[in-house]
Amino acid sequence: MRLKSLITAGLLTFVAITMLVLVLKETKPSPASTSSPPAAEKAATSPGLKLIAYYMHGKVRCPTCMSIEAYAKEAVETGFGDDLKGGQIQWRIVNYEEPGNDHFATDYRLAAPCVVLVSMRDGKQVAWKSLPEVWELVGDKPEFLKFVQKNIRELLAERGTTRRK
Numbered sequence: 759m760r761l762k763s764l765i766t767a768g769l770l771t772f773v774a775i776t777m778l779v780l781v782l783k784e785t786k787p788s789p790a791s792t793s794s795p796p797a798a799e800k801a802a803t804s805p806g807l808k809l810i811a812y813y814m815h816g817k818v819r820c821p822t823c824m825s826i827e828a829y830a831k832e833a834v835e836t837g838f839g840d841d842l843k844g845g846q847i848q849w850r851i852v853n854y855e856e857p858g859n860d861h862f863a864t865d866y867r868l869a870a871p872c873v874v875l876v877s878m879r880d881g882k883q884v885a886w887k888s889l890p891e892v893w894e895l896v897g898d899k900p901e902f903l904k905f906v907q908k909n910i911r912e913l914l915a916e917r918g919t920t921r922r923k
Contacts, residue, residue, distance in 0.1 A: 768796075776819070801891050806877055808846045809914055814862055815871040816855045823871045827851065827897055830873045833906035873906060873912050887913055 779907040811834045813827045834842060836847045854862040858917055866874045873892050877885040889909055895902040 806842075808874040810848045810850055810878065810912065812862075812874045812876065813849075813851045813871070814854050814866065814868055814874055815851070817853065822893075822896055824863075825896050826871065826873065827893045829896065830906055832894065833903045834910070836903070838910060861893035873899065875910060877913050877916070885913065885916065 759844055806922055809832065813830050815823055815827065817881065834847065838847050840909045842849065852859055852862055854860065854868060862868065862874075866872070866886060867875075868888070870890075870893070873889040887909060889906065891905060892902060895905055
């Protein structure tokens with residue numbers, strides 16, 4: 759019985775350390791990439807599209823992950839409704855663990871589900887920014903919404919792609 763308890767404790771410790779490492783990796787600031795954007799999707803982009811707001815997730819989805827998705831979608835819809843309707847901004851949800859989507863995890867250096875903003879010009883990716891801070895803000899919805907909207911405005915302004923809101 760003692761051996762079983764030791765094995766259980768060891769496995770639980772391993773899982774806890776692994777989760778801690780993933781969270782610490784994700785919470786490091788990740789500046790917007792402007793020099794060499796990853797090879798993002800080339801299909802399904804129109805020349806007029808200016809920004810894609812992604813929620814990237816894996817196969818396993820916890821309640822916090824679902825909240826991050828819902829809050830991020832709300833941030834885009836409430837802060838940029840006209841741009842969303844006009845096609846200047848798109849909202850997309852991607853399971854990066856699905857076959858054919860695995861490049862997203864590499865392209866955007868994903869270690870966990872995350873919101874990723876991709877700036878487009880003439881159908882080509884020109885910059886991107888990952889927002890791992892959403893994990894820290896998910897407990898404060900108003901701050902979460904402001905944070906996502908602020909980052910969208912900043913990325914759009916950097917690229918000169920839309921008016922400031």
